[in-house]
Amino acid sequence: PRQFAVIGIGRFGASVATTLYEMGNDVLAIDSSEAKVEGIVDKVTHAAVADSTSEIALKSLGITNFDVVIVSIGQDIQASILTTLLLKELGVGYIVAKARTMLHGKVLQKIGADRIVFPERDMGIRVAHNLVAANVLDFIELSPEYSIVEIIVPQYMVGKSLRELDLRARHDLNVLAIRSADKKINVTPAATDRMQRGDVMIVVGKNDKIQALSRE
Amino acid sequence: PRQFAVIGIGRFGASVATTLYEMGNDVLAIDSSEAKVEGIVDKVTHAAVADSTSEIALKSLGITNFDVVIVSIGQDIQASILTTLLLKELGVGYIVAKARTMLHGKVLQKIGADRIVFPERDMGIRVAHNLVAANVLDFIELSPEYSIVEIIVPQYMVGKSLRELDLRARHDLNVLAIRSADKKINVTPAATDRMQRGDVMIVVGKNDKIQALSRE
Numbered sequence: 001p002r003q004f005a006v007i008g009i010g011r012f013g014a015s016v017a018t019t020l021y022e023m024g025n026d027v028l029a030i031d032s033s034e035a036k037v038e039g040i041v042d043k044v045t046h047a048a049v050a051d052s053t054s055e056i057a058l059k060s061l062g063i064t065n066f067d068v069v070i071v072s073i074g075q076d077i078q079a080s081i082l083t084t085l086l087l088k089e090l091g092v093g094y095i096v097a098k099a100r101t102m103l104h105g106k107v108l109q110k111i112g113a114d115r116i117v118f119p120e121r122d123m124g125i126r127v128a129h130n131l132v133a134a135n136v137l138d139f140i141e142l143s144p145e146y147s148i149v150e151i152i153v154p155q156y157m158v159g160k161s162l163r164e165l166d167l168r169a170r171h172d173l174n175v176l177a178i179r180s181a182d183k184k185i186n187v188t189p190a191a192t193d194r195m196q197r198g199d200v201m202i203v204v205g206k207n208d209k210i211q212a213l214s215r216e
Numbered sequence: 217p218r219q220f221a222v223i224g225i226g227r228f229g230a231s232v233a234t235t236l237y238e239m240g241n242d243v244l245a246i247d248s249s250e251a252k253v254e255g256i257v258d259k260v261t262h263a264a265v266a267d268s269t270s271e272i273a274l275k276s277l278g279i280t281n282f283d284v285v286i287v288s289i290g291q292d293i294q295a296s297i298l299t300t301l302l303l304k305e306l307g308v309g310y311i312v313a314k315a316r317t318m319l320h321g322k323v324l325q326k327i328g329a330d331r332i333v334f335p336e337r338d339m340g341i342r343v344a345h346n347l348v349a350a351n352v353l354d355f356i357e358l359s360p361e362y363s364i365v366e367i368i369v370p371q372y373m374v375g376k377s378l379r380e381l382d383l384r385a386r387h388d389l390n391v392l393a394i395r396s397a398d399k400k401i402n403v404t405p406a407a408t409d410r411m412q413r414g415d416v417m418i419v420v421g422k423n424d425k426i427q428a429l430s431r432e
């Protein structure tokens with residue numbers, strides 16, 4: 001089970017921290033403001049007051065024990081950059097950083113953040129898609145009847161093409177994408193694409209159909 | 217084809233406006249700042265300088281002709297609320313409003329916004345989900361290479377089954393759902409389902425493949 005730390009409990013950081021915690025993960029929330037820390041302490045595993053631009057503070061929090069650290073400091077771009085740099089130098093495995101501007105994002109990427117998030121810009125893209133595609137994705141994600149799941153390709157499917165497997169016809173399932181063992185994601189795979197060992201299919205369908213497939 | 221207007225060209229508003237436009241929709245961008253309007257004029261259909269809290273300004277822009285209006289005014293909560301109220305009173309069909317705080321969101325909902333967006337909070341939830349289970353839908357939605365679009369079923373497809381149309385094989389497109397004329401949504405349609413007159417296919421695929429299909 002992975003351990004997460006969130007630095008900067010603004011609206012974005014608070015949301016990441018509490019959502020991860022509600023999903024059953026261990027979460028440490030860090031902020032330089034006591035008020036912010038007190039406000040979140042019941043909604044995460046631990047919460048600590050600290051200045052993340054201090055290497056000593058980060059070390060004393062055992063930050064290198066965390067698999068993923070999310071840097072969600074907003075207004076103070078310098079603090080965001082310095083914190084990210086420190087985390088990289090301390091050897092944190094995976095760093096997610098929120099950026100205010102494209103330039104801020106470029107700097108974060110260059111100094112080693114593994115994923116950059118632009119909440120306003122990214123949500124804008126998502127809302128635009130929702131408005132055009134009749135909320136089908138929301139419909140799928142929010143509907144209790146449907147699920148999107150990852151299924152490790154079973155032995156009998158290896159070497160077969162999607163056309164041969166005919167999942168839509170046989171199981172009423174739709175293969176949205178295939179993620180290969182090297183983590184590459186093939187979205188809307190072609191009918192002739194063959195399953196490889198170690199592939200993971202990302203499939204959408206009605207719950208009972210998904211259950212049926214996993215039982216095979 | 218629906219007409220969209222976006223009021224408030226901050227990072228969120230700019231992103232909604234340009235994404236909708238890139239997807240082939242008509243978009244009017246409105247902002248009280250000339251600099252903002254000049255900055256977006258090449259990336260939307262039209263851009264206008266106006267104060268959205270003025271009913272006269274909204275009327276002169278023909279705001280009631282728009283199917284969807286997105287209110288993405290940020291810091292000025294009063295302007296956001298007043299604009300939303302005016303749009304509702306003028307009879308705009310569907311209003312999306314961005315909120316800064318939960319309280320702001322509650323007010324917007326009460327005065328008639330159809331959808332409230334909390335970019336930082338909503339992205340926090342999405343990022344948390346992404347960190348726990350690679351979310352292909354985000355990958356699709358945020359990738360500039362892929363689109364999810366609605367395509368009105370052309371005459372030559374009516375009466376044919378998905379299997380016969382073989383869109384995945386012939387066009388590298390994945391039919392996520394079919395919305396029939398009575399607005400019912402059939403998610404993960406079966407391979408034997410036949411297209412009806414008036415059906416709309418909701419399709420995901422690479423942009424060039426989607427262009428190719430719409431040209432047919």
Ligand SMILES: Nc1ncnc2c1ncn2[C@@H]1O[C@H](COP(=O)(O)OP(=O)(O)OP(=O)(O)O)[C@@H](O)[C@H]1O
Binds near residue numbers: 009011030051073336
């Ligand atoms: N050096 C630091 N160490 C720890 N926390 C910090 C540091 N600098 C800023 N923070 C915290 O980061 C949090 C988020 O920053 P801020 O509120 O400026 O961002 P924001 O972009 O407005 O946030 P959001 O948009 O997510 O609500 C604040 O609670 C702030 O106290």
Ligand SMILES: Nc1ncnc2c1ncn2[C@@H]1O[C@H](COP(=O)(O)OP(=O)(O)OP(=O)(O)O)[C@@H](O)[C@H]1O
Binds near residue numbers: 228247267269
């Ligand atoms: N009354 C108004 N009429 C038209 N535009 C307005 C009005 N009030 C504010 N705006 C515009 O709304 C835009 C977005 O507002 P602002 O920059 O305060 O929001 P923000 O929350 O920082 O945006 P984002 O987070 O999306 O970048 C600004 O470009 C501003 O000029």
